[in-house]
Amino acid sequence: MSPRQARLTVAAAVLGSIVVFVDSTVVNVALPAIADDLGGGLAGQQWLSGAYLLTLGALLLVGGSLGDLHGRRRMFTIGLVAFGVTSILCALAPTIETLVVARALQGAAGALLVPNTLGLIVAKFPRNERGAAIGSWTAWSGIAMVGGPLIGGLIVDSASWRWIFAINVLPVLAALAIVRQVDAEHDTPSAGRVDVVGAVLGTLGLAGPVFALIEQPQLGWGHPVIVVTLVGGLALLAAFIGYERRAPHPMLPLALFAQRNFAVGNASTLAVYGGLGASPFFLVLFLQQVGGYNALEAGLATLPVTIIMFLLSRRFGALADRWGPRLFMGAGPVVAGAGIALFARIDASADYPSQVLPAIVVFGFGLSLTVAPLTATVLGGVPESQAGMASAINNAVARIGSLLAIAAIGAVVASQLGGSGTSFASVATGTAEHAFHVAVLVTGALVAIGGVLSALGIENPKRDVCAADCPGGAVVGASREVETVHA
Template identity: 50%
Template sequence: MSFPLVSRTQRLVLWIAILASFVSFLDSSVINVALPAISRELGGGLTTQQWVVDAYLITLGSLILVAGSLSDLLGRIVVLRAGLIGFGATSLMCALAPTGEVLILARALQGVAGALLVPSSLALITSTFEEAPRAKAIGQWTAGTTVAFIAGPLLGGVLVDSAGWRWVFGINVLPIAVTLYLLGVLRVRDVREEGVRIDYPGAVLCVLGLAGPVYGLIEHGNFGWRSPLILMPVVFGTLCLAGFLWRERTAQQPLLPLSLFSVRNFAVGNVATAFIYAALSIGGFIIVLFLQQVAGFPATFAALALLPVSIVNILLASWFGSLAGRFGPRWFMALGPALAGGGYLLMLASEMPVNYWAQLLPGILLFALGLSATVAPLTAAILGSISEQQAGIGSAVNNAVSRVAGLIGIALVGLVVGNKLDLDGFHRVVTVTAVLLILGGIVSALGIQNPRDRSAGRIQQEASSNSARRYWTFRPGRQKSGSS
């Protein structure tokens, strides 16, 4: 990859940002492929598979907003280096985990490190490039990281089938080592902002508030809803969430500025985000598991099953973003999720033995078309509703909403599937996924307003370039940068 930039320092910064983000994105794109093999070796069934995903998302989703403040307070390079070292160490912990419990703990710690990577890498770009070159650099960063989403699942499938699931985590070590070397070579003054305060009580309340209800949703099948082991974490977590909202109303520098939700398109867009990204998380999780555990396909083929979604999204997202810029995002956000939901309803035709080409691929293609029509207009509607000065924190909040939605979606899978995944359970989860997507479209149709001024080219271009990778990563953002 060639970067036509004048400064050697800028080239180094761009490569560092791409590689650091690549590590986090690669991990997100390959994990579902490895879940059946993890369950076979370490046991625990669907519960373990849910926790392997959600332990990472709990810490990642709740600490995204904190990471932006840490980057401002301590410096982008310091935080990025800490994130890389932490991600490398926890990746090795995952690869060497002797039991499911150790793997789940390592995944939670990996989420803490992952929360530091993407916001800090984007912050490094914004502090190194001026306005005009910055947009180009972010576009190149997006193109470079998109490779992780296309190559990641295939690489993960090949590794699971040939060398074993542990190598899915081991592959992080090489890009981390290269990135740390480049950081050592980089000679640039770190940037720290004065007056930044981190809302530590808010962060703790957010983590506990998410962990309690998610624990109850995943473990209720083992203990029952009336068990104190379920009721106490759920009640405690709910109280912590209420405390978090109260804290954010009173904190001088809140992690989650609730005043943003007084803007109609921002509030409605985030509600739609919650429905849509919960569905995306559930759908990607269940299809890969179903193809391996029920249909009996190898991990490599299961990894390729959703590749058409990435290809269609890359080809069409920019076009739909341009159309939304001309006609407004409302009806794209309404019809896109409805089409995507229709794609999942088509998958109800699946039966045993499973024929991917006839029973699943048509629905996947329709889903891909609907998703392509949705993501860029959704991002544009949310960021276009607030000022440019608020774009950084607005993007970070929206990213946190999408992460948390995915977290809760995965936790709900066990409630829908039951004790064991089979064809009927797959059909139930597919139906729930379709309903969530359609609800996201209904919320958008009823609540989103097309802006009177549709000349926000910056927002549309940014939304289009980010849409491909957002499907896989929910686009971690940064609080104070001007980019998402």
């Protein structure tokens, strides 16, 4: 492959992933402004995050399968167009309900993009050059995770929340212009088919419990709608597992979970990334609606977490390679959970140096201990030929963890606030503080459970995967081992 084709491929993949990863974080700082404009209360804010995570997480494996069957370049292009169109729909949404629907469609478009950004690199680059290309993709995707809340805060404070969605059109157009110049060499469609039944069962199965958790504070657990969606969703999830066991082309190969480290690592991922999604969600809301922060200040508040992870994750990954991952995966989530619990010290003043920053630092340190060993252990727990699928599953589990945690902990918060139609801003300061403290204590306990699971269940990997090469963890969902996909 020519140097020009190499640069074009990486540039297109980076732009495609940036819009997806930024939109998974940028909306948090805009939630108060959206609620002021369109209403919806806490339930509406949960749906704006949850609808996106639901379709993104549930359909990631389907997006990868479509790329395998029809070509990564083609599916990547379709995903870009769809993401641009749905972003415009989000920007123009007249009501909270239409915005939630647009966010769900945007997540589905993201599910086409994420696996095929990486798949495009794997298809185009020879084996000896993939590591560097994937490293560039991972680094820029990580930068996008940092920049999302900051850019979002600037836009919300200086213009309108609608522009956080409309601005996606610019990188989408740039990526489309670039990918048109990328040739289809080595991007050969493979045989097989998409697991449509599994995708429908899995998506609806997740949607049922999420709907019940978000809406029950307003309707009550005994309401027929809540009972039907909860029980029906759980039944569909059971049907999904049963179907995947016998499906000829399953999107979720359940046999992988027979590998102990893979199963335990994904259980820990569910808990840890549940906390990683829920804690910024509620923190940013509280800082703006009670602490008086503007959108930019709220976005800046969590910046030290990412800085600490950039500085320390690779170092702790290297130590985990030397001493084994169990210690780091056991201690890291406990430390991170303690950091989240320290948010319970925050009162209505939300003083940053004395109340917010110490908790942020402890939380970031704990995550730095955790993410690289966790990702490496999950990948190392399966045969090398299945590392790509293992990474995709772990990526999806991370997003589903955030989805479920925001819904479940949001139900707890709503019960403290007096209903899903309320928010931190609509109740007395003392009530808002109490609800926030309950949220962070529950979230901290959830993350710590991930550490306990790891300490009890993780064994030395059956094959070595360098943890130092997985600093982004499941947030970015890539490591050098992913170069085995489609190889």
